[in-house]
Amino acid sequence: MRKQVVIGMLGTQLDAGTGSVRWERWRPTVSLGMHEDFLLDRLELLLDERRYAKLARVVCDDIAQVSPETEIRRHDMYLADPWDFEGVYATLHDFLRAYAFRPDEEDYYVHITTGTHVAQICWFLLTESRIFPGRLLQTSPPRKQDGGEAGSLAVIDLDLSRYDRIAQRFERQQLEDRDLLKSGIATRNVAFNRMIEQIEIVATRSRAPMLLMGPTGAGKSQLARRVFELKKLKHQLPGRFVEINCATLRGDGAMSTLFGHTRGAYTGATSDRAGLLRSAHQGLLFLDEIGELGTDEQAMLLRALEEKRFLPVGGDKEVESDFQLIAGTNRDLQAAVAAGRFREDLLARLNLWTYRLPGLAERREDIEPNLDFELERWSREQHRRVAFNREARARFLAFATGPQARWTGNFRDLGASVMRMATLANAGRIQVELVEEELARLTAQWRAPPSPSPLDALLGDKVAELDRFDRVQLEDVVRVCARSKSLSQAGRELFAASRQQRASTNDADRLRKYLARFGLDWEQVKDAD
The missing domain is CATH 1.10.8 (Helicase, Ruva Protein; domain 3)
Structure with a gap:
């Protein structure tokens, strides 16, 4: 027959007692050997030998009296603070890692009646995570303690798949969570439903950034808000849902909008401003069209994600904000990295959980x-x-x-x-x-015609004089200039590949000369749409 092995902590209060009167009290560790329907083959008793060796000898002698066949092994375990969760968990974890388990020959139980509440929680976590390969054992005193009674004993199996009603409840809750993410819409697309199933798991288990890709109108903003509502429902995010479309952030105001500013940081800054990142503290920040962020804002955002700290504009003291980020984009961020428009390290930080939302036509x-x-x-x-x-x-x-x-x-x-x-x-x-x-x-x-070329406003009738090759190239140059903060930034983006092959480079001068070929300058093209 398989041996039954119990690991338990000496109960410094419940197991105490001396003289013959001790047999009139119910003692949980001693009671382990008194149950006819539970044969205790071995007890692994954890205690602080320096403080409780005398009590341990009494308990071990009494177990030997009521259950002579039980082998008792004492393990000296020192806990500096039995109520320190981190210390208790680490000590128990180390004990289990060093223990030579033989699950093919023995059944293991951990006695959770003794020890502090912190120890009981740690035993639960260690058992639920299968670090301890056994089950929980709970003993309880008899209704009337008139001596010699073993009380009751219950085995708690944390394998929830064995409990049909619990399993059904979890499955029903999962379906409700996924229904919430889909706004209650009975979607039929197999790939989309499979994606939602994974997002539901990730949303409830992780606070890492999430990247939602897909065309405009595919539902990125709606899904981000539903993720927040799901996490709020599960008490995982006590803060707010904060949303901003990065395409609306332009110039110096972008930094202030995101990271806040101090009074007097620039002309017009008459009071302090918290910024969106601080407003999203303990909540969820959704940055839609993150590919439109400038490189300076990208660098600040990366630091805020990694360190939970950043400097407001004009400030000399860092502020803290612990938020979860969901980013949305309809751009190819890998291509943006290759073109020098998006930071590779920021994309690596965002790219842990990436999901592409299909368009309605798909x-x-x-x-x-x-x-x-x-x-x-x-x-x-x-x-x-x-x-x-x-x-x-x-x-x-x-x-x-x-x-x-x-x-x-x-x-x-x-x-x-x-x-x-x-x-x-x-x-x-x-x-x-x-x-x-x-x-x-x-x-x-x-069937609406494509948007007009920015060259129409800049060159007027002279557009017709351009070769088709020059027109396509110049249109792209002008659009890059329009979304850049400076001539130098536009030059770095446009010449990102060829500049690597030259010993020295002046991208701004190179771009200035290119524009001059067509009678244009920076002031004309920087605001072209």
Whole structure:
């Protein structure tokens, strides 16, 4: 038969007692040997020999009296502070690592009735994580302590998969969490649902940064907020949800918006400003379009992520903020790194949990449930019930899920479409005629001409004189200049590859001369759109 081995701590209070009167008290460690349905083959008794050797001798003698077949091994264990969680956990962990377990021959239990509450918690964690390869053993006194009674004994198995109702409860909770991340929409796309399942696990177990990639309107901001709501529901983030689109941060104001400033830091700074990073302390910060951040802001953000500290603009004293970051982008950040527009070390910090949200055109099977969701949301917000008639709904879905529907704006396009039809619906019914008008509007919208070239405003009629090659190249140069803070920064980005091959370089002068070929200068192109 397999041996039964119990590891337990000497109860300095519960196990105490001398003289014959001690047998009138229930003592948990002694009671381990008194149960007819639990044969104790070996007891590993942990104690501080310098302080409790005398008590240990009494307890061991009494166990030998009630259970002669039990082998007792005493282990000297010194705890400087039995209520120090870190110290107790480390001591017990070291004991278990050094212990020669033989799980194929012996069954192991840890006696959690004795020891401080801190020790009991540590035993629980060590058992639940399988560092201790056994089960918890709980003993309790008899109802009437009139001497000689063993009390009760219960084995607690932390393998939750053995408990059907608990397992079902956890599974139901997981489904509810995933439903929250999907806004209650019964999505059908297999890849998207699989991604949401992993995000739910990561969101509840990790505070590491998360990177959400995908086209504009794919739902990055919505998903980030749902992650925050899930973590808030589980009491993991007591702070706020703070959101900013980095594409709106321009010039000197970008630093101040993110990191705050002190009074007098620059002209117009009449009072201190906390900044978004401090506002997100103990909460979640969502930086959408993070690829639009300048390199200086990227460097400050990296330090804030790694050290939880940063300097406000104009400040000489660091401030702290412990926040979780979710970043969103519709850009290829690897390409941005190669072009010198994004810091490689910051991308490495963000790239631990990266998820690409597919566009609506890649999830055509999810258009129908999202259509129902958008219509229900509009009805709830406007306090007016609106619905499709059967023919109108079939017509809209046939178009929406077909190849002619481009959905360039993704869920923003779908939401706007539903809002227009619901607003124009008579008597709360969306008819086929209204759907046909909307489909014509969407088709025209997706066929809209491309945005005008910035060269039209800069060169006017002279654009027609440019060779096609020069026009394409100059348009890209002007767009880089428009989003750069200085001539030097634009030059570094444009000549990132070739500058590595020259011994000395002046990117600003090189760019200035290039622009001059077309009669342009920095002042003209820096604000081009």
